Amino acid sequence: MLGGSIGLFRIGKTEIRLHATFLLLLAWIGALHWMRNGPQAALTGVVFISLLFACVLLHELGHAMAARRYGIETRDITLLPIGGVASLDQMPEKPSQEIVVALAGPAVNVVIAAVLYGVLWLSGDVPKAQPLAEIGQAPTGLLAQLAMANVALAVFNLIPAFPMDGGRVLRALLATQVGHVRATEVAATIGQALAGVLVLLGLFGNPLLILIAVFVFLAATSEAGFVQAREATRGRMASHAAIEVFSTLGPASSVSDGADLLLRTTQHEFPVVDGARRLRGVVTREAIINALQDKGDATPVLDIMEADVPTVPANASLDVVFKRMQEEGRRFVGVTDRDGAFVGYLTPENISELIMVRRARTLHEQMAAGR
Ligand code: ZN
Numbered sequence: 001m002l003g004g005s006i007g008l009f010r011i012g013k014t015e016i017r018l019h020a021t022f023l024l025l026l027a028w029i030g031a032l033h034w035m036r037n038g039p040q041a042a043l044t045g046v047v048f049i050s051l052l053f054a055c056v057l058l059h060e061l062g063h064a065m066a067a068r069r070y071g072i073e074t075r076d077i078t079l080l081p082i083g084g085v086a087s088l089d090q091m092p093e094k095p096s097q098e099i100v101v102a103l104a105g106p107a108v109n110v111v112i113a114a115v116l117y118g119v120l121w122l123s124g125d126v127p128k129a130q131p132l133a134e135i136g137q138a139p140t141g142l143l144a145q146l147a148m149a150n151v152a153l154a155v156f157n158l159i160p161a162f163p164m165d166g167g168r169v170l171r172a173l174l175a176t177q178v179g180h181v182r183a184t185e186v187a188a189t190i191g192q193a194l195a196g197v198l199v200l201l202g203l204f205g206n207p208l209l210i211l212i213a214v215f216v217f218l219a220a221t222s223e224a225g226f227v228q229a230r231e232a233t234r235g236r237m238a239s240h241a242a243i244e245v246f247s248t249l250g251p252a253s254s255v256s257d258g259a260d261l262l263l264r265t266t267q268h269e270f271p272v273v274d275g276a277r278r279l280r281g282v283v284t285r286e287a288i289i290n291a292l293q294d295k296g297d298a299t300p301v302l303d304i305m306e307a308d309v310p311t312v313p314a315n316a317s318l319d320v321v322f323k324r325m326q327e328e329g330r331r332f333v334g335v336t337d338r339d340g341a342f343v344g345y346l347t348p349e350n351i352s353e354l355i356m357v358r359r360a361r362t363l364h365e366q367m368a369a370g371r
Contacts, residue, residue, distance in 0.1 A: 005020065014064055017076050017078040018078070026046055030045060032045070047142070051146055055109060055150055057079060059108050059157070063105045064086055066103075067092065072091075072101075074086050075088075088101075091168075098169075098172040102172070105157060106157045106158055110154050112146075113150035116144075116146055160194070162223070164191070167187050181227055187220075188220040188224035191219075198213035232355040233319040233351070238317075238333075239315065241346060241353075242335040247264075248273045249301050250275075251302055253272070253300070255291045255297055258301055259292060268285045269284050270284075271342060271345060272305050279336070280305070281308075287306070310324070310330060311334035312333060313337075313338070314338075321333060333345060333346045
Protein backbone atom coordinates (compact mmCIF):
# COMPACT_ATOMS: atom_id res chain seq x y z
CA MET A 1 0.00 0.00 0.00
CA LEU A 2 2.82 2.40 0.85
CA GLY A 3 5.67 2.73 -1.60
CA GLY A 4 9.12 3.99 -0.75
CA SER A 5 9.57 2.13 2.52
CA ILE A 6 12.47 -0.05 3.66
CA GLY A 7 12.24 -3.22 5.73
CA LEU A 8 14.10 -2.98 9.05
CA PHE A 9 13.50 -6.25 10.89
CA ARG A 10 10.80 -8.77 11.68
CA ILE A 11 8.95 -9.44 14.91
CA GLY A 12 7.32 -12.85 14.50
CA LYS A 13 5.39 -12.72 11.23
CA THR A 14 5.32 -8.93 11.20
CA GLU A 15 7.79 -6.93 9.14
CA ILE A 16 8.76 -3.55 10.59
CA ARG A 17 9.23 -1.00 7.83
CA LEU A 18 10.45 2.58 7.79
CA HIS A 19 9.16 5.03 5.21
CA ALA A 20 11.97 6.87 3.41
CA THR A 21 10.42 10.26 4.25
CA PHE A 22 10.91 9.39 7.93
CA LEU A 23 14.67 9.73 7.44
CA LEU A 24 13.99 13.18 5.96
CA LEU A 25 12.11 14.08 9.15
CA LEU A 26 15.09 12.99 11.27
CA ALA A 27 17.48 15.01 9.11
CA TRP A 28 15.16 18.03 9.27
CA ILE A 29 14.80 17.84 13.08
CA GLY A 30 18.58 17.44 13.41
CA ALA A 31 19.34 20.37 11.12
CA LEU A 32 16.74 22.61 12.78
CA HIS A 33 18.18 22.01 16.26
CA TRP A 34 21.76 22.29 15.06
CA MET A 35 21.10 25.71 13.53
CA ARG A 36 19.30 26.96 16.65
CA ASN A 37 21.32 25.40 19.47
CA GLY A 38 24.31 23.54 18.07
CA PRO A 39 25.31 19.87 17.71
CA GLN A 40 24.32 18.75 21.23
CA ALA A 41 20.76 19.95 20.67
CA ALA A 42 20.73 18.28 17.27
CA LEU A 43 21.68 14.96 18.87
CA THR A 44 19.05 15.38 21.59
CA GLY A 45 16.41 16.17 18.97
CA VAL A 46 17.26 13.12 16.87
CA VAL A 47 17.39 10.84 19.95
CA PHE A 48 14.03 12.20 21.13
CA ILE A 49 12.34 11.63 17.76
CA SER A 50 13.84 8.11 17.58
CA LEU A 51 12.55 7.28 21.09
CA LEU A 52 9.18 8.79 20.23
CA PHE A 53 8.91 6.57 17.18
CA ALA A 54 9.94 3.55 19.23
CA CYS A 55 6.82 4.37 21.30
CA VAL A 56 4.78 4.68 18.09
CA LEU A 57 6.08 1.25 17.08
CA LEU A 58 5.06 -0.20 20.48
CA HIS A 59 1.63 1.41 19.98
CA GLU A 60 1.23 -0.39 16.65
CA LEU A 61 2.53 -3.64 18.15
CA GLY A 62 -0.20 -3.21 20.78
CA HIS A 63 -2.78 -3.33 17.98
CA ALA A 64 -1.00 -6.32 16.41
CA MET A 65 -0.91 -8.31 19.68
CA ALA A 66 -4.58 -7.63 20.38
CA ALA A 67 -5.52 -8.66 16.83
CA ARG A 68 -3.51 -11.82 17.23
CA ARG A 69 -5.74 -12.83 20.15
CA TYR A 70 -8.51 -13.08 17.56
CA GLY A 71 -6.37 -15.03 15.10
CA ILE A 72 -5.56 -12.03 12.89
CA GLU A 73 -1.94 -11.63 11.78
CA THR A 74 -0.27 -8.31 10.97
CA ARG A 75 1.73 -8.36 7.74
CA ASP A 76 3.75 -5.22 8.40
CA ILE A 77 4.02 -2.06 10.44
CA THR A 78 5.27 1.01 8.61
CA LEU A 79 6.61 4.05 10.44
CA LEU A 80 5.75 7.30 8.65
CA PRO A 81 6.69 10.84 9.71
CA ILE A 82 3.06 11.27 10.84
CA GLY A 83 2.90 8.04 12.84
CA GLY A 84 2.66 4.31 12.36
CA VAL A 85 0.42 2.15 10.19
CA ALA A 86 -0.18 -1.51 11.03
CA SER A 87 -1.42 -3.60 8.07
CA LEU A 88 -3.62 -6.18 9.73
CA ASP A 89 -4.71 -9.03 7.45
CA GLN A 90 -8.24 -7.93 8.26
CA MET A 91 -10.04 -5.97 10.95
CA PRO A 92 -12.15 -8.04 13.32
CA GLU A 93 -15.77 -7.59 12.28
CA LYS A 94 -17.18 -8.28 15.71
CA PRO A 95 -17.59 -4.79 17.23
CA SER A 96 -16.35 -5.85 20.69
CA GLN A 97 -13.15 -7.25 19.15
CA GLU A 98 -12.58 -4.17 17.01
CA ILE A 99 -12.87 -2.02 20.14
CA VAL A 100 -10.25 -4.13 21.96
CA VAL A 101 -7.87 -3.97 18.96
CA ALA A 102 -8.38 -0.21 18.54
CA LEU A 103 -7.86 0.59 22.23
CA ALA A 104 -4.79 -1.64 22.57
CA GLY A 105 -2.59 0.95 20.79
CA PRO A 106 -3.38 4.01 22.95
CA ALA A 107 -3.31 1.73 26.04
CA VAL A 108 0.36 1.00 25.29
CA ASN A 109 1.13 4.74 25.32
CA VAL A 110 -0.73 5.17 28.61
CA VAL A 111 1.38 2.37 30.13
CA ILE A 112 4.63 3.88 28.78
CA ALA A 113 3.68 7.31 30.14
CA ALA A 114 2.80 5.83 33.53
CA VAL A 115 6.14 3.98 33.69
CA LEU A 116 8.09 7.09 32.68
CA TYR A 117 6.27 9.29 35.18
CA GLY A 118 6.91 6.64 37.81
CA VAL A 119 10.64 6.66 37.04
CA LEU A 120 10.71 10.47 37.14
CA TRP A 121 8.80 10.51 40.41
CA LEU A 122 11.16 7.96 42.00
CA SER A 123 14.17 9.95 40.81
CA GLY A 124 12.66 13.00 42.53
CA ASP A 125 12.55 14.99 39.33
CA VAL A 126 9.33 16.93 38.88
CA PRO A 127 8.28 16.42 35.27
CA LYS A 128 7.51 19.71 33.62
CA ALA A 129 6.95 20.63 30.03
CA GLN A 130 9.74 22.29 28.10
CA PRO A 131 9.97 23.16 24.44
CA LEU A 132 11.92 20.45 22.65
CA ALA A 133 14.71 22.85 21.75
CA GLU A 134 15.34 23.66 25.41
CA ILE A 135 15.75 20.12 26.63
CA GLY A 136 19.07 20.19 28.37
CA GLN A 137 21.62 17.46 28.71
CA ALA A 138 19.88 15.96 31.71
CA PRO A 139 18.27 12.70 30.60
CA THR A 140 15.28 13.37 32.88
CA GLY A 141 14.30 16.32 30.67
CA LEU A 142 14.12 13.93 27.77
CA LEU A 143 12.13 11.38 29.81
CA ALA A 144 9.62 14.01 30.95
CA GLN A 145 9.19 15.11 27.34
CA LEU A 146 8.74 11.52 26.21
CA ALA A 147 6.16 10.86 28.95
CA MET A 148 4.17 13.91 27.83
CA ALA A 149 4.46 12.86 24.20
CA ASN A 150 2.99 9.45 25.07
CA VAL A 151 0.02 11.09 26.78
CA ALA A 152 -0.40 13.22 23.66
CA LEU A 153 -0.18 10.14 21.42
CA ALA A 154 -2.88 8.35 23.41
CA VAL A 155 -5.20 11.38 23.42
CA PHE A 156 -4.59 12.25 19.76
CA ASN A 157 -5.23 8.70 18.56
CA LEU A 158 -8.53 8.61 20.46
CA ILE A 159 -9.94 11.52 18.40
CA PRO A 160 -12.95 9.86 16.73
CA ALA A 161 -11.62 10.54 13.22
CA PHE A 162 -11.95 7.23 11.42
CA PRO A 163 -9.69 5.37 10.64
CA MET A 164 -7.75 6.60 13.66
CA ASP A 165 -8.19 4.46 16.77
CA GLY A 166 -10.94 6.60 18.28
CA GLY A 167 -12.77 6.47 14.96
CA ARG A 168 -12.58 2.68 14.96
CA VAL A 169 -14.14 2.59 18.41
CA LEU A 170 -16.86 4.91 17.10
CA ARG A 171 -17.45 2.65 14.09
CA ALA A 172 -17.65 -0.44 16.27
CA LEU A 173 -20.21 1.28 18.54
CA LEU A 174 -22.23 2.39 15.49
CA ALA A 175 -21.96 -1.08 13.97
CA THR A 176 -23.89 -2.59 16.86
CA GLN A 177 -26.79 -0.30 15.86
CA VAL A 178 -26.79 0.04 12.07
CA GLY A 179 -24.54 -2.69 10.66
CA HIS A 180 -20.94 -2.71 9.51
CA VAL A 181 -21.22 -1.03 6.10
CA ARG A 182 -23.47 1.86 7.21
CA ALA A 183 -21.36 2.30 10.38
CA THR A 184 -18.22 2.61 8.24
CA GLU A 185 -19.88 5.17 5.97
CA VAL A 186 -20.99 7.30 8.94
CA ALA A 187 -17.62 6.98 10.72
CA ALA A 188 -15.75 7.80 7.51
CA THR A 189 -17.90 10.91 6.96
CA ILE A 190 -17.21 12.06 10.54
CA GLY A 191 -13.51 11.28 9.95
CA GLN A 192 -13.48 13.42 6.81
CA ALA A 193 -15.19 16.29 8.62
CA LEU A 194 -12.67 16.09 11.48
CA ALA A 195 -9.88 16.04 8.87
CA GLY A 196 -11.21 19.45 7.80
CA VAL A 197 -10.97 20.68 11.41
CA LEU A 198 -7.39 19.33 11.61
CA VAL A 199 -6.49 21.31 8.47
CA LEU A 200 -7.81 24.49 10.10
CA LEU A 201 -5.87 23.76 13.31
CA GLY A 202 -2.81 23.01 11.18
CA LEU A 203 -3.07 26.34 9.38
CA PHE A 204 -2.90 28.20 12.70
CA GLY A 205 -0.64 25.80 14.59
CA ASN A 206 1.38 22.72 13.76
CA PRO A 207 1.60 22.20 9.98
CA LEU A 208 2.10 18.47 10.62
CA LEU A 209 -1.63 18.37 11.40
CA ILE A 210 -2.38 19.16 7.74
CA LEU A 211 -0.40 16.11 6.65
CA ILE A 212 -2.25 13.98 9.19
CA ALA A 213 -5.56 15.43 7.97
CA VAL A 214 -4.78 14.48 4.37
CA PHE A 215 -3.84 11.00 5.55
CA VAL A 216 -7.04 10.62 7.60
CA PHE A 217 -9.16 11.87 4.70
CA LEU A 218 -7.63 9.51 2.12
CA ALA A 219 -7.61 6.55 4.52
CA ALA A 220 -11.24 7.15 5.51
CA THR A 221 -12.25 7.28 1.85
CA SER A 222 -10.35 4.16 0.88
CA GLU A 223 -11.50 2.14 3.89
CA ALA A 224 -15.14 3.04 3.27
CA GLY A 225 -14.68 1.92 -0.34
CA PHE A 226 -12.96 -1.26 0.76
CA VAL A 227 -15.76 -2.20 3.16
CA GLN A 228 -18.35 -1.57 0.44
CA ALA A 229 -16.35 -3.69 -1.99
CA ARG A 230 -16.06 -6.51 0.51
CA GLU A 231 -19.81 -6.49 1.14
CA ALA A 232 -20.54 -6.36 -2.59
CA THR A 233 -18.20 -9.23 -3.46
CA ARG A 234 -18.93 -11.51 -0.50
CA GLY A 235 -20.68 -14.76 -1.39
CA ARG A 236 -20.38 -14.11 -5.12
CA MET A 237 -18.41 -15.85 -7.83
CA ALA A 238 -15.98 -14.31 -10.31
CA SER A 239 -18.50 -14.96 -13.10
CA HIS A 240 -21.06 -12.70 -11.35
CA ALA A 241 -19.02 -9.58 -12.06
CA ALA A 242 -16.86 -10.58 -15.03
CA ILE A 243 -16.98 -8.62 -18.30
CA GLU A 244 -18.28 -11.14 -20.82
CA VAL A 245 -19.00 -8.96 -23.85
CA PHE A 246 -15.74 -7.73 -25.32
CA SER A 247 -13.46 -7.72 -28.35
CA THR A 248 -10.21 -9.65 -28.44
CA LEU A 249 -6.98 -9.65 -30.41
CA GLY A 250 -5.27 -12.81 -31.73
CA PRO A 251 -1.62 -13.88 -31.55
CA ALA A 252 -1.22 -12.74 -35.17
CA SER A 253 -2.75 -9.28 -34.61
CA SER A 254 -0.71 -6.13 -35.06
CA VAL A 255 -0.64 -2.87 -33.17
CA SER A 256 -2.71 -1.43 -36.04
CA ASP A 257 -5.50 -3.97 -35.25
CA GLY A 258 -5.22 -2.90 -31.62
CA ALA A 259 -5.61 0.78 -32.56
CA ASP A 260 -8.72 -0.10 -34.62
CA LEU A 261 -10.31 -1.89 -31.65
CA LEU A 262 -9.37 0.98 -29.37
CA LEU A 263 -11.43 3.32 -31.54
CA ARG A 264 -14.35 0.97 -32.24
CA THR A 265 -14.91 -0.21 -28.65
CA THR A 266 -14.99 1.43 -25.22
CA GLN A 267 -12.39 -1.06 -23.91
CA HIS A 268 -9.06 0.09 -22.55
CA GLU A 269 -7.54 -3.36 -22.36
CA PHE A 270 -7.67 -6.09 -24.98
CA PRO A 271 -7.22 -9.78 -24.18
CA VAL A 272 -4.99 -11.65 -26.63
CA VAL A 273 -6.70 -15.01 -27.14
CA ASP A 274 -5.45 -17.87 -29.35
CA GLY A 275 -7.39 -20.41 -31.46
CA ALA A 276 -7.76 -22.76 -28.49
CA ARG A 277 -9.42 -19.91 -26.51
CA ARG A 278 -6.43 -19.63 -24.16
CA LEU A 279 -5.59 -16.23 -22.75
CA ARG A 280 -2.06 -15.37 -23.91
CA GLY A 281 -1.87 -11.89 -22.39
CA VAL A 282 -3.43 -8.46 -22.38
CA VAL A 283 -2.66 -5.31 -24.37
CA THR A 284 -3.45 -1.99 -22.71
CA ARG A 285 -4.37 1.33 -24.31
CA GLU A 286 -1.08 2.83 -23.15
CA ALA A 287 0.90 -0.03 -24.71
CA ILE A 288 -0.92 0.45 -28.05
CA ILE A 289 -0.36 4.22 -28.07
CA ASN A 290 3.30 3.90 -27.07
CA ALA A 291 3.93 1.18 -29.67
CA LEU A 292 2.25 3.24 -32.43
CA GLN A 293 4.63 6.08 -31.65
CA ASP A 294 7.84 4.12 -31.02
CA LYS A 295 7.59 1.01 -33.18
CA GLY A 296 4.86 1.59 -35.77
CA ASP A 297 1.64 -0.06 -36.97
CA ALA A 298 3.08 -3.41 -38.05
CA THR A 299 4.43 -4.37 -34.60
CA PRO A 300 2.95 -7.72 -33.45
CA VAL A 301 0.76 -7.42 -30.34
CA LEU A 302 2.70 -10.38 -28.89
CA ASP A 303 5.66 -7.98 -28.58
CA ILE A 304 3.80 -5.41 -26.52
CA MET A 305 1.34 -7.47 -24.50
CA GLU A 306 1.62 -8.13 -20.81
CA ALA A 307 1.99 -11.92 -20.68
CA ASP A 308 1.99 -12.42 -16.93
CA VAL A 309 -1.79 -12.21 -16.40
CA PRO A 310 -3.47 -14.11 -13.54
CA THR A 311 -6.57 -16.16 -14.32
CA VAL A 312 -9.21 -17.55 -11.99
CA PRO A 313 -11.94 -20.13 -12.59
CA ALA A 314 -15.45 -18.74 -13.13
CA ASN A 315 -16.60 -20.17 -9.80
CA ALA A 316 -13.77 -18.60 -7.75
CA SER A 317 -14.94 -16.56 -4.74
CA LEU A 318 -15.15 -12.97 -5.85
CA ASP A 319 -14.03 -11.58 -2.49
CA VAL A 320 -10.85 -13.68 -2.63
CA VAL A 321 -10.17 -12.49 -6.20
CA PHE A 322 -10.83 -8.89 -5.19
CA LYS A 323 -8.48 -9.15 -2.21
CA ARG A 324 -5.76 -10.53 -4.49
CA MET A 325 -6.30 -7.75 -7.02
CA GLN A 326 -5.88 -5.20 -4.22
CA GLU A 327 -2.84 -6.82 -2.67
CA GLU A 328 -1.01 -7.40 -5.94
CA GLY A 329 -2.17 -4.19 -7.60
CA ARG A 330 -3.71 -6.14 -10.53
CA ARG A 331 -5.83 -4.22 -13.01
CA PHE A 332 -6.81 -7.27 -15.09
CA VAL A 333 -7.72 -10.80 -14.03
CA GLY A 334 -8.83 -13.36 -16.63
CA VAL A 335 -11.77 -15.69 -15.93
CA THR A 336 -11.73 -19.21 -17.37
CA ASP A 337 -14.34 -21.98 -17.68
CA ARG A 338 -13.97 -25.58 -16.51
CA ASP A 339 -11.79 -26.45 -19.53
CA GLY A 340 -9.46 -23.48 -18.98
CA ALA A 341 -10.95 -21.54 -21.92
CA PHE A 342 -10.99 -17.75 -21.53
CA VAL A 343 -14.55 -16.51 -20.98
CA GLY A 344 -14.25 -13.07 -19.38
CA TYR A 345 -12.23 -10.75 -17.20
CA LEU A 346 -12.38 -8.55 -14.12
CA THR A 347 -11.06 -5.00 -13.72
CA PRO A 348 -11.21 -2.56 -10.77
CA GLU A 349 -13.76 -0.54 -12.78
CA ASN A 350 -16.24 -3.37 -13.05
CA ILE A 351 -15.83 -4.17 -9.36
CA SER A 352 -16.81 -0.53 -8.67
CA GLU A 353 -19.80 -0.98 -10.95
CA LEU A 354 -20.79 -4.03 -8.94
CA ILE A 355 -20.61 -1.87 -5.79
CA MET A 356 -22.76 0.84 -7.42
CA VAL A 357 -25.36 -1.74 -8.50
CA ARG A 358 -25.46 -3.33 -5.06
CA ARG A 359 -25.70 0.02 -3.32
CA ALA A 360 -28.56 1.21 -5.56
CA ARG A 361 -30.47 -2.03 -4.93
CA THR A 362 -29.96 -1.77 -1.16
CA LEU A 363 -31.20 1.83 -1.14
CA HIS A 364 -34.22 0.81 -3.22
CA GLU A 365 -35.02 -2.00 -0.81
CA GLN A 366 -34.72 0.36 2.15
CA MET A 367 -37.05 2.86 0.44
CA ALA A 368 -39.52 0.12 -0.39
CA ALA A 369 -39.42 -0.99 3.25
CA GLY A 370 -40.44 2.57 4.16
CA ARG A 371 -37.19 3.55 5.89
ZN1 ZN B 1 -3.35 3.18 16.84
